[in-house]
Amino acid sequence: MVPARLGTPLDARLYRLSSALPDDRARVAGSAAATDPTRRSVGIMRVYATKETCAVASLCVYQAPEVFDQDEEGQVEVLDPEPPAELHEDVRIAVRGCPTRSIRVE
Template identity: 70%
Template sequence: MRVVANSATCAVSSLCVYRLPGVFDQDEEGLVLVLDEHPDTGLHEEVRRAVRACPTNSIRVVENG
């Protein structure tokens, strides 16, 4: 799995950062950053949940990436 984020559409809701602080972070403006593009297998389901929960569809995963 590879995690991809689009900070241009991020609404600074912080939801993904609260869910997965080891995978997502925010820059000084609060916009999403990906800390870990290839999270451990045990986190994949939580990453998928974060993708579904993002209000602006600003994060996605490439399953075979």
């Protein structure tokens, strides 16, 4: 169920996307989530984006506005290529939500 405070269809889709990614999956040894490099939370995260493949969906900007923005043409820009640990999960959700896989993390 989508909370009433979410006003636009995009807000509702983002809510469903973020709530459909339970963190307990990563704790199961041997699961795909446990071996997924976007699930790492230890150490420094480095964020990369490819403007040429960006579909201007803006999901990354809504999920992690401290890390992502858009240029005049609407394409992704990385504001903080090494975000602090408290933003890592938001960045991972943005990476998984990117329809063209234009964002990656290491």
